[in-house]
Amino acid sequence: MTDLPTRRLLLVHAHPDDESINNGATMARYAAEGARVTLVTCTRGEEGEVIPPALAHLAPDRDDRLGPHRVGELAAAMRELGVTDHRFLGGPGRFRDSGMMGVPQNHREGAFWSTPVDTAAAYLVEVVREVRPQVLVTYDPDGGYGHPDHVQAHRVAMRAADLAADPAYRPDLGAPHTLAKIYWNRVPRSVAEEGFAALRAATGPAFPGIADLADVPGVVDDELITTEIDGTAYGDRKTAAMCAHATQIAVRGRFFALSNDLGQPIFLHEYYQLVRGASGAPAGERETDLFAGVAA
Numbered sequence: 509m510t511d512l513p514t515r516r517l518l519l520v521h522a523h524p525d526d527e528s529i530n531n532g533a534t535m536a537r538y539a540a541e542g543a544r545v546t547l548v549t550c551t552r553g554e555e556g557e558v559i560p561p562a563l564a565h566l567a568p569d570r571d572d573r574l575g576p577h578r579v580g581e582l583a584a585a586m587r588e589l590g591v592t593d594h595r596f597l598g599g600p601g602r603f604r605d606s607g608m609m610g611v612p613q614n615h616r617e618g619a620f621w622s623t624p625v626d627t628a629a630a631y632l633v634e635v636v637r638e639v640r641p642q643v644l645v646t647y648d649p650d651g652g653y654g655h656p657d658h659v660q661a662h663r664v665a666m667r668a669a670d671l672a673a674d675p676a677y678r679p680d681l682g683a684p685h686t687l688a689k690i691y692w693n694r695v696p697r698s699v700a701e702e703g704f705a706a707l708r709a710a711t712g713p714a715f716p717g718i719a720d721l722a723d724v725p726g727v728v729d730d731e732l733i734t735t736e737i738d739g740t741a742y743g744d745r746k747t748a749a750m751c752a753h754a755t756q757i758a759v760r761g762r763f764f765a766l767s768n769d770l771g772q773p774i775f776l777h778e779y780y781q782l783v784r785g786a787s788g789a790p791a792g793e794r795e796t797d798l799f800a801g802v803a804a
């Protein structure tokens with residue numbers, strides 16, 4: 509364990525592309541600074557909709573080859589961010605994308621949503637005890653916007669954090685480890701509003717429509733934000749990583765769209781809510797470093 513980098517960050521996401529949209533600049537920053545950045549993606553995103561017509565045959569109702577394709581997209585995105593440690597929970601294809609809430613795929617064999625939380629969490633405990641991160645980033649209890657795989661990723665991440673620290677739990681999975689800090693992905697409402705205002709005012713290549721602010725995961729009142737990462741210096745990396753997810757994301761300038769073709773802003777500052785551990789910032793101020801106050 510002595511050869512681990514001093515700072516270690518673990519991010520838990522539902523599908524390939526979520527990491528780049530939510531945390532691309534943060535991941536690029538910490539990778540560039542020499543921290544160990546570990547991404548665990550819970551599914552291969554098999555139920556996603558495919559944007560490029562030439563790749564439409566990959567879709568689950570046709571060849572059902574989107575999962576393996578998105579493994580390649582994720583690898584390309586991680587090269588853009590400089591992140592070398594990226595894994596699928598339980599291995600690629602262990603848990604399948606559950607689709608949007610209420611569809612029959614929620615309950616198919618192997619769907620992440622219908623997997624017992626403790627079953628999935630055991631795989632994450634093994635990663636936590638191996639990597640021994642000080643900081644965990646995941647979603648809020650609503651998964652940011654209610655997608656079943658995002659809700660489940662939250663539950664699994666929070667459960668694994670507790671189980672990994674418990675010496676009585678599965679000693680075969682490694683020595684117990686306690687995370688110093690846990691964050692949920694957030695976007696301050698004022699920042700989302702400004703981003704959409706910029707999108708409406710933008711000239712140049714536009715999308716057919718503009719998304720609703722409610723479509724942005726994790727938007728909350730500004731007061732709930734504890735931590736702000738200025739990722740401006742890594743904006744090109746983040747944008748390139750998003751472009752690597754070409755089946756899912758279309759990027760134009762400082763904006764992007766998902767398969768609904770509705771424009772959204774790309775946020776170069778990334779925001780978090782500290783939900784476990786002590787803030788490393790003076791009272792009333794936002795942290796500017798996820799590791800603030802963490803003992804080396």
Ligand SMILES: [Zn+2]
Pocket residue numbers: 522523526655658
């Ligand atoms: Zn997702």
